[in-house]
Amino acid sequence: NAGVTQTPKFQVLKTGQSMTLQCAQDMNHEYMSWYRQDPGMGLRLIHYSVGAGITDQGEVPNGYNVSRSTTEDFPLRLLSAAPSQTSVYFCASRRDRRTDTQYFGPGTRLTVL
Amino acid sequence: KQEVTQIPAALSVPEGENLVLNCSFTDSAIYNLQWFRQDPGKGLTSLLLIQSSQREQTSGRLNASLDKSSGRSTLYIAASQPGDSATYLCAVRLLGSYSSASKIIFGSGTRLSIRP
Numbered sequence: 001n002a003g004v005t006q007t008p009k010f011q012v013l014k015t016g017q018s019m020t021l022q023c024a025q026d027m028n029h030e031y032m033s034w035y036r037q038d039p040g041m042g043l044r045l046i047h048y049s050v051g052a053g054i055t056d057q058g059e060v061p062n063g064y065n066v067s068r069s070t071t072e073d074f075p076l077r078l079l080s081a082a083p084s085q086t087s088v089y090f091c092a093s094r095r096d097r098r099t100d101t102q103y104f105g106p107g108t109r110l111t112v113l
Numbered sequence: 114k115q116e117v118t119q120i121p122a123a124l125s126v127p128e129g130e131n132l133v134l135n136c137s138f139t140d141s142a143i144y145n146l147q148w149f150r151q152d153p154g155k156g157l158t159s160l161l162l163i164q165s166s167q168r169e170q171t172s173g174r175l176n177a178s179l180d181k182s183s184g185r186s187t188l189y190i191a192a193s194q195p196g197d198s199a200t201y202l203c204a205v206r207l208l209g210s211y212s213s214a215s216k217i218i219f220g221s222g223t224r225l226s227i228r229p
Contacts, residue, residue: 004156035219040122042202042221043157058216090156100145100206102217104156 002026006091006105013081013112021076021108023091029103030096032074033058034066036087037107043090049074050097081112115140117205119220127228128195134188134223136203141181144206148177148188151200151222160201161188165208193227200224 007022025032033048035058045058049068063085065077074093078085091105116139126132136146145164149157161170161177163186169178176189186203202222 040221042117042119043204043219045216045218048216059218092157100147100162101159102147102157104158106156107154 004091004093004103004105006089006108008108009106011108011110013078013110015082015112017081018077018079019081021078021089021091021110023074023076023105024072025074025091025093025103026072027093027095027103028071029093030071031099032068032091032093034064034074034076035090035092036060036085037090038087046076046089078110081110083112086110086112115143115205115207115218117203117218117220119201119203119223121223122221123224123226125226125228126193128193130193131189131191132193132225134190134201134203134225136186136188136220138184138186138205138218140207141184142208143181144208146177146179146186147204147206147217148175148186149202149204151202153199157202190225195227195229198225198227 004025030051034046035043037043044060047066049055052071089108092102094102118137147162148160151157163170163179174191179186200222204217204219206217
């Protein structure tokens with residue numbers, strides 16, 4: 001099993017550009033989530049999904065869209081990148097919303113100029 | 114709103130020392146608390162999980178305690194080694210609605226450096 005994979009590892013965008021951060025898991029987990037990690041602020045939940053076709057907002061959803069068309073994939077879209085979205089983004093999955101063990105991807109470091 | 118705080122933000126100790134990392138949370142209505150380790154440029158790895166009904170959990174040289182009433186948890190590392198150098202984060206899982214029970218709130222972490 002590859003676990004949770006994320007692409008790309010690094011990305012530089014200009015303000016106003018759009019892009020999609022990819023996340024995939026091969027563990028057949030129902031629950032997937034996106035976090036951003038900023039210095040001194042820990043990880044903050046952006047969006048999460050409790051299963052294919054179901055998504056919900058987390059703590060900091062503005063400026064981001066998600067979809068969950070399959071169990072495996074949970075892409076995060078930035079429609080119009082802003083410098084405030086410069087951060088490290090982590091995708092995570094767990095078996096279902098009741099399960100505690102969470103698996104994290106290696107992260108994507110995004111810089112918006 | 115649940116807030117999770119970890120103080121200090123950074124800690125440096127000589128090898129071999131026992132040390133304690135602190136985590137505090139504002140709302141005691143939690144389902145559980147986890148401690149994670151994060152190495153530079155990597156994702157998070159779960160170290161210990163304490164259910165709300167438990168007082169402590171142990172794994173090797175690590176011992177985590179939970180005092181829900183005071184909103185505190187500690188991670189005790191015995192006989193520290195240079196390989197323990199990493200950032201340690203605590204996170205609480207909320208108790209409550211279907212929606213909120215899905216959420217995990219993280220602290221900002223303590224960056225630990227063990228000097229050889």
